[in-house]
Amino acid sequence: MADPMNVVGRPTPRLDALERVTGQARYSPDIRLPGMLYARILRSPHPHALIRAIDFAAALELDGVVAVLTHENCDIEWASGDRANPRMLFNNPVRYYGDAVAAVAATDRHTAEAAAQLIAVDYDTLPFVLDAEEALEPGAVPVQPGGNLAPPFGALAGGGAAVPGPAVYERGDVEAGLAESDIVIEDHYVSKHHNNAQMEPRTAVAQWESGKLTVWTPTQGITNCRDDIAEAFGLPYEQVRVICEYMGGGFGNKNQCQDTDLIAAELARRTERPVKLELTRKEDFLSIHGRWPTSQYYRVGAKRDGTLHAIELTGYSGMGPHIKSSGDIAGIDFYQCPNVRKTVHTVHTNVTTSANYRAPSYPQGVFGIASVLDAICHEIDMDPVEFHLRNATRQYRDATPYTSYGLIDCIEQGAEAFDWSGRRRPAAVDAGPIRRGTGMAIGAFTARLGLSNAMLRLDDAGTLWLHAGVTDIGTGAKTTLAMIAAEAMEMDLDRVEVVWGDTDRSPYSVGESGSRTTSHTGFAIVEAAEDLKRQLDERGPPGPGEELVAEASPNPTLDGEQRYSFAAHFVELEVDTELGGVHLTKYVAAHDSGRIVNPLTATSQVKGGVIQGIGMALHEELLYDRNTGIPVNPGYYGARIATHLDTVPIDVVFVDTEDAHGPWGAKSIGESTIIPVVGAIANAIFNATGRRIKELPIGRDRVIGAMS
Amino acid sequence: MKAFANLSPATLAEAVELLGAARANGEIAYPAGGGSDLLGMVKDELVAAPDSIVDLKRIPGLDSIRVSDSGTAIGGLVTVDTLAGDEGIRLRYPVLAEAAAAVGTPQLKNTGTIAGNVCQRPWCWYFRQGFDCLKRGGDQCYSVIGENQQHAIFGGGPSFIVHPSDTANALVALDAEFQVAGPNGERRVPASEFFVLPRDNLQRENVLDADELLVGISLPASQAGRNGAYRKVMDREAWTHAVVSVALTLDMDGDVCRDACIVLGGVAPIPWRVSAAEDVLHGQGITAELAQQAADTALEGAQPLAKNGYKVTMARALVRRSVLEVSGTA
């Protein structure tokens, strides 16, 4: 058991909860500046088309219209929008339904909307391809000039030109391993485009003053957003200021800078007036992002005694026209296995560009691998818990030790809390139309360490000012970091004031992505506090008008180790085989996230991730009409985003581990929470019905289809 | 979005006159109850841009429910929530109270009126995404060769929408009568004739003309209605329309069914009454076998499209279960 602490480890409500629930919190859409113009985007009605001509004379003639941008008069590149090919703010050809064609700035919203509709675009429609595997067939229409197979993401991340090809990872000899296995399961799993559906749609407000650009925008990382904007406009970093005081979620959807930031900034530059660009909910669903759809082919071999012996995965990820994120299909890393080969193709398609959504490459991969392993358990009549205790990873990729390891504890304590031995029954034992089943799956997610920065100021009133470059995307980061500062300074939490969300007032932060705010920035806070305490010892508290200031920019690294958080989830549910419904009745999520800084917000993180996973497993999907290439259900209603009534009380178990790194051994939590959910639910549906559903979402149509 | 006038007539006659005048001038005017469907459609440009919206909410006298032994009158402006919570309705017409309670969310029930709920436009996702389909005057139905998992298994063609209103199914099951006000005065239309199939009128889902209003609904004082239920199955547990639903009333004499009415929702462009299934129950003691037989009969003749065959299984189960449940046999 880790030592008890004064502040850290105590359930603590968010510092800004009151502002948020009373409407005082200022979000980017709340920003209104004198003389501000409103902008709207005209989007492509075709999934793939060449723009022959754009005529916006009529739009400009409309009273109140100030500027129009198109690919012809604006060639700004959105560098973080695509790592494989140049992606402009406005592209020709347009490559998906919803691709930005033009932007209009006008004195009010209605005029901007009306003007956008007055823009005449002459399109030459092109054939389109929606599906990743179809896009790789000979003769498929090229979505990008270099063809539809993108280079492996790892190669792109290194920068420079990369050669198209799949990402391949290999250890051992997979063919030999399969041949040596007593049982081999060969199967195919399909996951769909799943929208982040965060509450707050994108909005950017841009203003230029004396050559300095300020952008208010909901971003998960003010620093990298600022850097991206500065690079796009050829400005030194200090000439750009990014402010994000409050934001309404992102879940990976708002990493880096968005095209909306750049379009607003460019319109503001040309018009010499502040510009606000707002997306509608539909635009937010369409224009970018969402988890990429995958097609996964497995061959997995095990010995009769339940020892996993070979895993082969060949996967295809449909990324849309642009490669913004890895496109990986992950999950097989959670298992010890001597023979592994994974080949993942990231493919250009004419659908909305995918990017990051909470644990970007995992839940879909776990759906596949956890289902296949569950099938092996069924085949050899082995309890999945026993199988996982035997086969769960002990070292990263069977080679590198973890800094701390609580996966087995998660499986054991989770199973205990769930009463697995009491609830688990053989597959498909119920005879009536309502069938109960249980399932489990595991997860792991990196708990990175890396460069971060924090500044502490102690003033003469005894207030500790913590400057941290976070935006608090909903994770409670502001509170967590203040708790770390209070703990490190041995002060009460109410004496800490956080300065955040403004690149001019808060220092560098890696951004709230990759579940790393607590580890990265928290580490810097602890180090700054050491310095501040030393100063206090030497000089005593600051006198009137004085301050003590300490800053730290640590860049901790790991030597020959990997740092991971772990999870095991257990679910019980009922399948109505006639109505096709799946109703969850019990859920236990056991997590090893190292030391839990704030049990209240950490628990909320787990619940939030599980709920998103339930939606992904059972009903959510951005569905494309195959004949037109147009999505039929962008938005909360159509994409059937999970509601409160779709959830189940979620029991959260944190297992105790001691990690020598990070702030007092705190690891990561945000993303590991969604990783096992889909796999656990799919396995419970099999346990209930004896039918394995291999395509997401597992809606009523698929359940009934599987039963007939 | 084109600017439009928001008109607030103080009387029914004035409202009808405004609609008639617009029509005569070649203008477009839409009546609005709560506006919860209409305004979204106007903003999304899913219907022709109106010159005016005629807000009915100021008209007095249309927002009350009168329940009596001789029958019941429901004003067209009664909110869905009021209907769901009304004691008299819950007691005498549980199928209607339950159908109203099953609508969307509390917000929608508080805003939406019964007339608006019954007259809401289709929720076919092609229609709601602005496809230029048959319903909108275009020349093809996208669903029939596309994503038709939500579409009709009965009565489809050339459009395959399903009627979205929960309350409409209950009203048909209760043999309600709709009061319609128009330029030529009032007419009364039985619920069974109010809704129209696409093959009869592609542009509208009911018999109302552009200058007609649904102003009230009357329910017969039937004994049968007292024993009923509305069962709705959705893709998620709130905030959405039925995939399949059943509005059922059963008049029981001990174990024997005197009278039954079964209306399926989510399966056809109109509330889909299955009389042949009702006949199976008439005069019979309800058993599991009989309920199954009624359910099988109800789904006879279903014509599923490529992706909505699962609705047949669902509807069959829902009919069987509801009959058993409401008859007390389950």
Ligand SMILES: Cc1cc2nc3c(=O)[nH]c(=O)nc-3n(C[C@H](O)[C@H](O)[C@H](O)COP(=O)(O)OP(=O)(O)OC[C@H]3O[C@@H](n4cnc5c(N)ncnc54)[C@H](O)[C@@H]3O)c2cc1C
């Ligand atoms: C997200 C969402 C989920 C929903 N889920 C459900 C659901 O589960 N079940 C369900 O039944 N409904 C559902 N609805 C529909 C909702 O119930 C309707 O929007 C509401 O009942 C309509 O009532 P209103 O008074 O607001 O109608 P309005 O929006 O004012 O009008 C709707 C239509 O009827 C016409 N109209 C209105 N009043 C009259 C009248 N007196 N005479 C003639 N025509 C008239 C209007 O011109 C318009 O075309 C949902 C809607 C949304 C947005």
Ligand code: SF4
């Ligand atoms: S079902 Fe009706 S509304 Fe839907 S696409 Fe076909 S014609 Fe249009």
